[in-house]
Amino acid sequence: DIVLTQSPGTLSLSPGERATLSCRASQTVNRNYLAWHQQRPGQAPRILIFEASRRVTGIPDRFSGSGSGTDFTLTISRLEPEDFAVYYCQHYADSPRTFGQGTKVEIK
């Protein structure tokens, strides 16, 4: 089974700053089937990125995904107030389609 390790656990930044979140897989993620989900407090998660780098329709272009194989990155170019949330990566090529443990982006 693939284990996803996200780092850092918490990222303390100010609005307008750049956020770089990492997701490392214990083995190759086939076809780069890696998604990023955002979860705001009290809300269900919502998907931002699929296939490692494809942005979902309606997601602002300040969100971008990159990477392949075992190393993936979510970048938020300039943090807006609504971006302070928890972010999870998930692989979905094969079962079990596990999640990483999450990275919390908090206001500094």
Next chain:
Amino acid sequence: QVQLRESGPRLVKPSGTLSLTCAVSGDSISSSRWWTWVRQPPGKGLEWIGEIYHSGSANYNASLKGRVTISVDKSENKFSLMLTSVTAADTAMYYCADPPSGFWGQGILVTVSS
């Protein structure tokens, strides 16, 4: 647009069985999706519980040690979760979802307590 809605008892006694249903609208349960259950204990991260295809083929999180069963009901366009021998550690928000497609229910908080 696919919509998912969880329903079921919000309080379950220890050693009892947790049973939840997810009603699917906007799509057929027989479409090419892995219908999934995800849970989130209070203050913690997302845990993938398992998934089912309309054929009935299912996959489960091994950490749940055979306590979990997911089933599909084509006639009512819904799928269900059953978790047996629950303890306080099973207290969580339970979501039905197709995460890679971006479809999530609103979630239902289930508490295990006597």
